[in-house]
Amino acid sequence: MAGFNAEKFQELIVYIAKRLGPEAALGRVKLAKLLMKSDFRAFARLGQPITGATYEKWKHGHLPRELLLAERDLENANAIASERVEYYGKTLNHITARRDPRMASFSEDELAIIEGVLREFGHESATYLSDAAHRELGWRLADWKEVIPHNTVFLGDGRAADEDIRRGEELASQHHWN
DSSP states (O other), rough: OOOOHHHHHHHHHHHHHHHGGGGOOOOHHHHHHHHHHHHHHHHHHHSSSSSSSOEEEEEEEEEEEEEHHHHHHHHHSSSEEEEEETTTTTTEEEEEEOOOOOOSSSOHHHHHHHHHHHHHHHHSSSHHHHHHHSHHHHHHHSSOOOOGGGGGGTTTTTTOHHHHHHHHHHHHHHTOOO
């Protein structure tokens, strides 16, 4: 598996900030979840994450270890800006893009995954995304600030699908396990 790609990580941040309008309320927690969803979904579908970022267990879910430095570097390069806005009675540091992202190093498959993540989760709240991250077994099994490996995407949320339960009941009946 390829290691961390700082350029792709930063450009994905710019892309997400450019792609989502102000109504999406893009703060750090939400950005972290969209990056995670993109990387973990890519790992599940392509066998490797898009950026290779290292995700750790934090209070609000998966947090890319590289996020704070990337945000600082992008702000210093005038690629993104953070603006304090009121959002449902709380202050949010809303992230916006100040330039177009440079997406030439992203494959068509990676772009399709990112777009799918943004369509599915881009207008969800940070609270919703954080709660969803807390249900994932990778996050639940990790210790505080421990790395959550990309392959934990295959663990899901620990709930059995209805078809799996039906198949188990069928096998139990066939083999007289009940």
